[in-house]
Amino acid sequence: MLGLMQDQQLLISSLIEFADCHHGDTEIVSRRVEGDIHRTTWREVAARSRQVANALDQEQLGFGDRVATLAWNGYRHLELYYGVSGTGRVLHTVNPRLHPDQIAWITNHAEDEIMCFDLSFLPIVQQIHGECPTVKKWIALCDADKLPADSGIPKLESYEAWISTHSSTYDWPSFDENSASSMCYTSGTTGNPKAALYSHRSTMLHTYASAMPDVMAMSARDSVLPVVPMFHVNAWGIPYSAALVGAKLVFPGPALDGKSVFELIETEKVSFAAGVPTVWQMMLGHMQANGLEFSTLKRTVIGGSACPPAMIDAFQHQYGVEVLHAWGMTELSPLGTLCTLKNKHLTQMPEQQMAIRLKQGRGIFGIEMKIVDPEGKVLPWDGKASGDLLVTGPWVIKNYFKGESDPLVRDAKGRGWFPTGDVATIDADGYLQITDRSKDVIKSGGEWISSIEVENIAVAHPAIAMAACIGVAHPKWDERPVVVVVKQPGAEVSCKELLAFYEGKTARWQIPDDVVFAESIPIGATGKILKARLREQLSDYRLPGL
Ligand code: AMP
Numbered sequence: 001m002l003g004l005m006q007d008q009q010l011l012i013s014s015l016i017e018f019a020d021c022h023h024g025d026t027e028i029v030s031r032r033v034e035g036d037i038h039r040t041t042w043r044e045v046a047a048r049s050r051q052v053a054n055a056l057d058q059e060q061l062g063f064g065d066r067v068a069t070l071a072w073n074g075y076r077h078l079e080l081y082y083g084v085s086g087t088g089r090v091l092h093t094v095n096p097r098l099h100p101d102q103i104a105w106i107t108n109h110a111e112d113e114i115m116c117f118d119l120s121f122l123p124i125v126q127q128i129h130g131e132c133p134t135v136k137k138w139i140a141l142c143d144a145d146k147l148p149a150d151s152g153i154p155k156l157e158s159y160e161a162w163i164s165t166h167s168s169t170y171d172w173p174s175f176d177e178n179s180a181s182s183m184c185y186t187s188g189t190t191g192n193p194k195a196a197l198y199s200h201r202s203t204m205l206h207t208y209a210s211a212m213p214d215v216m217a218m219s220a221r222d223s224v225l226p227v228v229p230m231f232h233v234n235a236w237g238i239p240y241s242a243a244l245v246g247a248k249l250v251f252p253g254p255a256l257d258g259k260s261v262f263e264l265i266e267t268e269k270v271s272f273a274a275g276v277p278t279v280w281q282m283m284l285g286h287m288q289a290n291g292l293e294f295s296t297l298k299r300t301v302i303g304g305s306a307c308p309p310a311m312i313d314a315f316q317h318q319y320g321v322e323v324l325h326a327w328g329m330t331e332l333s334p335l336g337t338l339c340t341l342k343n344k345h346l347t348q349m350p351e352q353q354m355a356i357r358l359k360q361g362r363g364i365f366g367i368e369m370k371i372v373d374p375e376g377k378v379l380p381w382d383g384k385a386s387g388d389l390l391v392t393g394p395w396v397i398k399n400y401f402k403g404e405s406d407p408l409v410r411d412a413k414g415r416g417w418f419p420t421g422d423v424a425t426i427d428a429d430g431y432l433q434i435t436d437r438s439k440d441v442i443k444s445g446g447e448w449i450s451s452i453e454v455e456n457i458a459v460a461h462p463a464i465a466m467a468a469c470i471g472v473a474h475p476k477w478d479e480r481p482v483v484v485v486v487k488q489p490g491a492e493v494s495c496k497e498l499l500a501f502y503e504g505k506t507a508r509w510q511i512p513d514d515v516v517f518a519e520s521i522p523i524g525a526t527g528k529i530l531k532a533r534l535r536e537q538l539s540d541y542r543l544p545g546l
Helices: 011-022 044-059 075-086 100-110 117-130 161-162 202-209 238-245 258-267 277-290 309-318 352-355 451-459 493-503 532-539
Strands: 027-031 037-041 066-070 089-092 114-116 137-140 179-184 194-199 223-226 248-251 272-275 299-302 322-328 335-340 359-364 368-372 387-392 416-425 433-435 441-444 449-450 466-472 476-489 514-517
Touching: 011 044, 011 075, 011 202, 011 238, 027 044, 027 075, 037 044, 037 277, 037 449, 066 075, 066 100, 066 117, 066 238, 075 238, 075 248, 075 277, 075 309, 100 114, 100 179, 100 194, 114 117, 117 137, 117 387, 137 161, 194 202, 202 238, 202 322, 202 335, 202 514, 223 238, 223 258, 238 532, 258 277, 258 387, 272 433, 277 299, 277 309, 309 352, 322 359, 335 433, 352 416, 359 532, 368 416, 441 466, 441 476, 451 476, 451 493, 466 532
Parallel strands: 027 248, 066 089, 066 114, 089 179, 114 137, 223 248, 223 272, 272 299, 299 322, 476 514
Antiparallel strands: 027 037, 179 194, 322 335, 335 359, 359 433, 368 387, 387 416, 416 433, 441 449, 466 476
């Protein structure tokens, strides 16, 4: 027997209509690429997202067609979040920090039809537009009078001119909640970047879960600053969860330096902020150097990389801000675990509480997790046994966009579990702690660097016979790549020459910090480089200048 409840589909358009209806006058504040501070409201964002919807219909884009963005966090980006997904098209947020060749590859793989970009990224668009045949329209996120006259991009239009002729009334369509809503590529796996393709249903369930009290605890009384970019897993879902609860949103635009972020927190009375450790490192540095204090900030979610103890300590004890350490992935929309204390921890000594806060947190309802040994045997939750972390749940991917093989690992009941590539322990209270990474990638300042790409460029140099790239701890960037190389017999190349060889072949920040010349590199029985052994061998190594 079926229940007798209404079978309305869970659709992203319902969020913006809710925010308009119940929190219409709540502010959305953005620092713009133009440098000024722009103020709008949920009502205005809703009206303009309907204009976007009408404009897309006029472009005759089909259901499921991709509309891409190359943009910072701001109100126009937010309008596209709702205008694109609400009509049944797919919002593809592209990471502008990647090398232009990678951006072109991703745009072609996604078959984007429209690309909306901030003017800061005009040079990238000028470089790639000729190589992206599926893109039939390039839209600059600016006023008509800011549009560059001689950009060389055919039929370039300004966003404001594009939406201005369209009505702000729109009847959002209803469709299957399992339809795709947005996509995000990740290089956090080996090989070419792969895209997680989110659905309306997965996004809505993740949105409900993320706002819960033991997760981000967001409410209409919050002023929320997502420093995490809207091109990184939908800014951890905050553009959606802020609409769900009617919170004020504060967008930092391109200004992510410590001074600008701190000023925005103070002037906009931010109560809750989210970002990777590197941005907080820069902000705390600025505050410490200038003897500053927060007047409104209460909580901050820190994730994407492990949060250092000194950072938790500074936020908690020096500034009275609660740190919510979180773990997630692009493939998980992204939230998996979040660290809040249980009642029984509140009476513990500060050192014991700190030991818990350093963990990545408890599973959120909706995410099931397990750790397994190399044979796939499930390991106990005792805080000691360390194994490969697998997860399953309604906002975990079942495959990548255009994925060729099934990435899931089946259990005895045939349930598919996503192998995260992280190695972890889980304690008896269910707190996860990431202890290592089995995937061969490096995370620097919250962005991925593919070890394989670094190695491939090194071995393309005529003097190099073999290369292995590893991540080395760095106080600001968390990790930086170092390439260990074996030279061809009789060949000569200096560290400086090899690093210069990387110029233009990859994004600047993906170039290794140093080259270590070695006689040999440890190789395993199957011919694979033994990275763990290599890391051990270089345990005393320090990056230059540190
Ligand atoms: P991304 O898909 O770019 O969000 O990266 C996800 C990966 O970042 C995870 O699989 C982890 O390797 C790493 N990661 C995310 N959050 C944390 C954290 N709090 N501590 C340690 N590693 C993390």
